[in-house]
Amino acid sequence: MRNSRRIDPARDPALAAAPRSRACQQRPTAVLLRGGVSALLAAAALLLAAPVAGAVGINETKSEMLWNIAKFVQWPEASLANSKGQIVFTILGEDDLAAELANLLSAKTINGKPVFVRFVRRAQDARGSQILYVASSELQHMDAVLMEVAGAPVLTVADTPAFAAHGGMVGFAPDSGKVRFEINVGHAERSGLRISAKLLALARVVDAGD
Secondary structure, eight states: OOSOOOOOOOOOGGGOOOOOOHHHHHOHHHHHHHHHHHHHHHHHHHTSOEEOOHHHHHHHHHHHHHHHHHTTEEOOHHHHHHTTTOEEEEEESOOHHHHHHHHHHTTOEETTEEEEEEEESSGGGGTTOSEEEEOGGGGGGHHHHHHHTTTSSOEEEESSTTTTTTTOSEEEEEETTEEEEEEEHHHHHHTTOEEOHHHHTTSEEEOTTO
16 A cells, blocks of 8 residues: 555535526525535534444445535634645545545545545654544554644544543444444543534534543
């Protein structure tokens, strides 16, 4: 696997501009606002616990869930300025979900911002990301990885039990045959991220020590 790669993002159809009509031209702000709210409501619906349907289906489901989760996260303006307005999605290590995430997010935008997907092999190379996925191949180094981005506005994600309760921010958890997600809002807020209450209402909110 190469150390890094850039995958050109594609435009998200869910955020495409509304058809141009005289009313739309007269009230562009209102149209954009309605479109944004509709997109977020649609994303919220997709974040409801999804049924598990085989290994491939599970990874597709988790990838879609993470994409929608990101729509409800607000990064500091300085963080986005440093990344030239892109959402830098870094994948550290390798596993099947990492590959599925790269395939999906390389063709998506997040709230109108292009996604720059990259693979890295060293924890220190994750600096400057907006989202960091820690693959299963790096779980034994989890503490060191989280130390590298501690305090930085980086949404940390892993597909491992209790990740959100032990230093991470977003983790996936099976629940009665479905896929659910956990969020440690304390870790996120201390790193400068703001998470929508709408998202928290759909998540299992945990804190260190849960």
